[in-house]
Amino acid sequence: MEYIVVNGQKVLKGRVSISGAKNSAVAILAASIASGGTCLIDNLPQIEDVTSMVAAMQAMGVKCEFTDTNTLRVNPTEMTSYTFDERLAKNMRASYYFMGALLGRYKQAEIPLPGGCDLGARPIDYHLKGFTALGAKCIQEHGFVKLQADKLKGANIYLDSPSVGATINIMMAAVFAEGVTLIENAAKEPHVVDVANFLNKLGAKIGGAGTATIRILGVPKLTGGDYTVLPDPIEAGTYMIAAAITGGDVTVENIIPKHMDSVTAKLKEMGCNITEGGDWIHVCGSEVLRSCEIKTAFYPGFPTDLQPQMATLLCKAQGTSTVTENVFDSRFRYVSELKRLGAQIKVEGRMAVTKGSCVFTGAEVAATDLRAGAALIIAGLCAKGETVIGELYHLDRGYERFEEKFRSLGADIKRIKRDE
Numbered sequence: 001m002e003y004i005v006v007n008g009q010k011v012l013k014g015r016v017s018i019s020g021a022k023n024s025a026v027a028i029l030a031a032s033i034a035s036g037g038t039c040l041i042d043n044l045p046q047i048e049d050v051t052s053m054v055a056a057m058q059a060m061g062v063k064c065e066f067t068d069t070n071t072l073r074v075n076p077t078e079m080t081s082y083t084f085d086e087r088l089a090k091n092m093r094a095s096y097y098f099m100g101a102l103l104g105r106y107k108q109a110e111i112p113l114p115g116g117c118d119l120g121a122r123p124i125d126y127h128l129k130g131f132t133a134l135g136a137k138c139i140q141e142h143g144f145v146k147l148q149a150d151k152l153k154g155a156n157i158y159l160d161s162p163s164v165g166a167t168i169n170i171m172m173a174a175v176f177a178e179g180v181t182l183i184e185n186a187a188k189e190p191h192v193v194d195v196a197n198f199l200n201k202l203g204a205k206i207g208g209a210g211t212a213t214i215r216i217l218g219v220p221k222l223t224g225g226d227y228t229v230l231p232d233p234i235e236a237g238t239y240m241i242a243a244a245i246t247g248g249d250v251t252v253e254n255i256i257p258k259h260m261d262s263v264t265a266k267l268k269e270m271g272c273n274i275t276e277g278g279d280w281i282h283v284c285g286s287e288v289l290r291s292c293e294i295k296t297a298f299y300p301g302f303p304t305d306l307q308p309q310m311a312t313l314l315c316k317a318q319g320t321s322t323v324t325e326n327v328f329d330s331r332f333r334y335v336s337e338l339k340r341l342g343a344q345i346k347v348e349g350r351m352a353v354t355k356g357s358c359v360f361t362g363a364e365v366a367a368t369d370l371r372a373g374a375a376l377i378i379a380g381l382c383a384k385g386e387t388v389i390g391e392l393y394h395l396d397r398g399y400e401r402f403e404e405k406f407r408s409l410g411a412d413i414k415r416i417k418r419d420e
Ligand code: EPU
Pocket: 022, 023, 026, 093, 094, 117, 121, 122, 123, 124, 125, 126, 127, 128, 161, 162, 163, 164, 165, 166, 187, 189, 304, 305, 327, 328, 329, 370, 371, 398
């Protein structure tokens, strides 16, 4: 089994370059199978979710070839199957994007129900309602969703809440629906815009991505095209918080600072000194961190994917802070692990209350999900002594060269193998 070992209390200093966004990359890969030719997708992060997506696409008969570590050439024109490998789907959420992409382009799909991080109930009812409104038959049986349509027709689709997955999935199917589709109460996350930009590059006619109303005028087919995946705001936020917790001095590079506004605002409120330029943010930690309130929300609100990392930082701040999770039912499973490191934190329903001024002390802990793993590493970076983090497969799904990047900032962090 592999473990990450962190010897804490090293101040992070230097520059770190952010990789392509996981949640954009996986959706863009799925969208690429709807293209009518070759796509060259650049800035793909080298992470397990991307590896699994590419393996599943190859099993469908899609030609995939890495031209370098972060660039993939995809050609789906000789696809032979419209289903996603069941074993690969169990580990990831993004397999659901093949529903929209296959239904749109090939009018059929048979996709296993998705896996991914356990954050409470994660239904896909909005996705299926959207596909049905476009004219598809959706049947759920034996753990699979079977979708079929003779043709798709544009429709007005209202989402009960602005789900990222449902917005992207419905948008992908609607690209090929006759006439106009309106998605109302759509998600505004940067990766929704990224997927729309990619599809538009291939000839789709999508307007309004990034606002609450997305308008899609159906087209009969797409071409191939080249595209560069957006930088990862969650990876960037993870390093910003790590810089703050170690009282460090770190420049996070190759990002879109606007996407970080909610994180920047909260770190400033806590006392960090933050400056930004065209594609970088510089975080200078403060000796004294002030408490604050965090409420997760859909973009441009504070991202749920940085909630565990931020709660960890708040454990170090003076006084009591609160963290309210408004997106997922159950995103506090990491709290019991954080407590092993000394956190004083109590969860009541959707809210966690941190007591503050915590001195973390190293212990052996397990990543309960992807962002939980990042939070435990952040705690380990400022803990006294050695922190050992297990269940690394969660982390490997979503962070590229995590230990290497932290080492370049001066952290004492390594990966070890242990015989159990
Ligand atoms: N929801 C429904 N019905 C649906 C879809 C969503 O009730 O049909 C609810 C969910 O249960 C949840 C809320 O709506 O309470 C938001 O879910 P959303 O669909 O936006 O999330 P997702 O598509 O399942 C993606 C990311 C998550 C990220 C969320 C929110 C991918 C592959 N996953 O999940 O990423 O937390 O959006 O931004 O893009 C992560 O990277 O660590 C991660 C969990």
